[in-house]
Amino acid sequence: MKIRITMLLLSAPLLAVLAFAHNGMEHVMGTVKTISENSVTVQTAAQDPKIITVALLPSTKFVKSGGDASSKDLKVGDRVMVEAKENSSNKLEAVTVTFGKQPPHDANK
Amino acid sequence: MKLHTKVLLLLLAAVIGATGYATVLVRSGFSARDNPSAPEEFAARAIRSLSIPAAAKRAANPFQATPEILTQAREHFADHCATCHANNGSGKNEIGQNLYPKAPDMRLPQTQNLTDGEIYYIIHNGVRLTGMPAWGEADHDRDSWKLVLFIRHLPQLTPQEEKDMERFNPTSEIDREEKQQEEEFLNGEDSPKKKQNQTR
Numbered sequence: 001m002k003i004r005i006t007m008l009l010l011s012a013p014l015l016a017v018l019a020f021a022h023n024g025m026e027h028v029m030g031t032v033k034t035i036s037e038n039s040v041t042v043q044t045a046a047q048d049p050k051i052i053t054v055a056l057l058p059s060t061k062f063v064k065s066g067g068d069a070s071s072k073d074l075k076v077g078d079r080v081m082v083e084a085k086e087n088s089s090n091k092l093e094a095v096t097v098t099f100g101k102q103p104p105h106d107a108n109k
Numbered sequence: 110m111k112l113h114t115k116v117l118l119l120l121l122a123a124v125i126g127a128t129g130y131a132t133v134l135v136r137s138g139f140s141a142r143d144n145p146s147a148p149e150e151f152a153a154r155a156i157r158s159l160s161i162p163a164a165a166k167r168a169a170n171p172f173q174a175t176p177e178i179l180t181q182a183r184e185h186f187a188d189h190c191a192t193c194h195a196n197n198g199s200g201k202n203e204i205g206q207n208l209y210p211k212a213p214d215m216r217l218p219q220t221q222n223l224t225d226g227e228i229y230y231i232i233h234n235g236v237r238l239t240g241m242p243a244w245g246e247a248d249h250d251r252d253s254w255k256l257v258l259f260i261r262h263l264p265q266l267t268p269q270e271e272k273d274m275e276r277f278n279p280t281s282e283i284d285r286e287e288k289q290q291e292e293e294f295l296n297g298e299d300s301p302k303k304k305q306n307q308t309r
Contacts, residue, residue: 029291045294081291102292 026092028052028082032099035074040097042080054084054092065100074099141209150210161230168226172251174258182259183270185252187277193240196274198263208240216264228257 030044033051041053062069074080080099084092137143145153172178187196193212195202200212213220220228232253235243245253280288 027287027291029294079295079297081295098291099295101297102295 025083025085025095028054028080028084028092030080032074032076032078032080035071035076037071040074040080040082040094042082045079052092054082054094055087056094056097060094061096063096063098066103069100071097141207143209145210153210157231157236158227161227165230166224166226168229170225170229170254170257172254172258174262178255179259179262182252182255183262183274184277186256186259187274188279189244190256191274191278196271196278197266198260204240210239212240215260220260221264225257225261228260229253232256 028042028044030042030046030049030052032040033043034041037056039053039055041051044050044052056071060071062071062073064073074097078099080097082092082094082098083096084094087093186194191202193202193205193208194200194215195205195212198215200206200214205212215221223231229250231241232244233250235241244250
């Protein structure tokens with residue numbers, strides 16, 4: 001019995017794999033309502049739209065139509081998909097801001 | 110003092126020391142967020158090294174690092190290894206950093222200074238009591254030798270190669286569906302549509 005319990009405890013890290021399907025990232029998809037140097041406000045595309053503000057950091061990556069871009073390329077009204085992480089104050093911080101027409105990709109992957 | 114008395118006292122001191130260390134270890138908990146202590150890391154590395162037979166350490170890689178083989182290995186790594194080790198081998202992702210011990214940065218000397226045979230042996234046999242499983246079948250493990258070549262290439266991995274690996278990272282059907290919805294939204298569709306599940 002003790003052996004079984006020990007094995008169960010040791011196998012626990014494998015179960016953790018299931019909990020990180022999104023790698024700890026929040027996805028915010030919607031239309032840019034306002035943009036400043038430090039943040040972008042997005043109205044989500046859900047059936048029940050919400051206004052969500054995401055902080056922009058110096059490390060935030062901007063990707064327009066599959067290529068590198070900067071915050072200056074982003075305009076009010078643009079459709080965006082923001083990958084963000086929650087900081088210790090429960091505020092969202094943008095890791096990647098993707099916008100513009102998307103290049104075609106391999107449907108198998 | 111007689112010799113056997115000295116030996117007994119030494120053994121007693123060793124038992125008391127080990128008991129004290131074990132008590133501190135247990136009392137401090139078994140969180141996977143911790144880093145192994147220096148003695149634990151030293152002991153684990155030493156035991157791992159001793160457990161690899163000398164002939165296995167000296168084994169030569171049957172493959173050469175041609176562009177074709179490196180591409181194969183890179184795609185294999187992205188599909189099988191990057192979940193814990195990250196595409197660039199840094200181990201800096203959510204799973205790699207929450208394992209005990211944490212996934213190592215394989216670009217650093219601690220990994221790069223191992224012999225090809227040692228790296229192959231670790232991939233092929235895994236490492237007990239860590240997150241590292243054994244890979245490949247017992248007598249058919251060409252892919253692991255190719256992975257050794259890719260691990261050697263990690264310090265020179267280009268941003269383009271790292272980006273390309275994302276195509277081969279494992280994703281669930283839900284992730285793929287979500288990505289498709291996001292792309293359709295960014296391409297101007299009115300609202301994200303829920304796709305029918307094709308496999309059920």
